[in-house]
Amino acid sequence: MSGSNVWSRSREKLKLFPEIFAQCADEAAIYGKCVSDTTTGKQELKKDLCAREFEALKMCFRNAVSGAVQGPCSGV
Template sequence: MSGSNVWSRSREKIRLFSELFAQCSGEAAAYGKCVAATTTGRQELKKDMCAKEFEALKTCFTNAGKKRAK
């Protein structure tokens, strides 16, 4: 496996992520707000506290990736 090929794939994934993130900015903002609100002060984020927001973001990324593949 050549080193340049690894970097090419990595750059493509990073570029793709930024495109998907741009398409899901509303869902990402909602998830970020939930995380920020549940971790004020010294509170720790507990599992499933923002599950609804995370699922919405995950679904958005999946759908955006499928649209891009077509």
């Protein structure tokens, strides 16, 4: 049995998560603030209230992941 199974690959990707998340800390904070501000008291979060902030966070994650997968010098 080989060590390069789906679990090994998943573990390797998860090891990158703290670095990727750190690259998107500002976007995550803005999204979190939006969610917090729109759910005061017992109010539930409604769809699309923070869509713009979520899209910015999602795009940041996508860019960070593609950079981590390609490596810092892949475009040279």
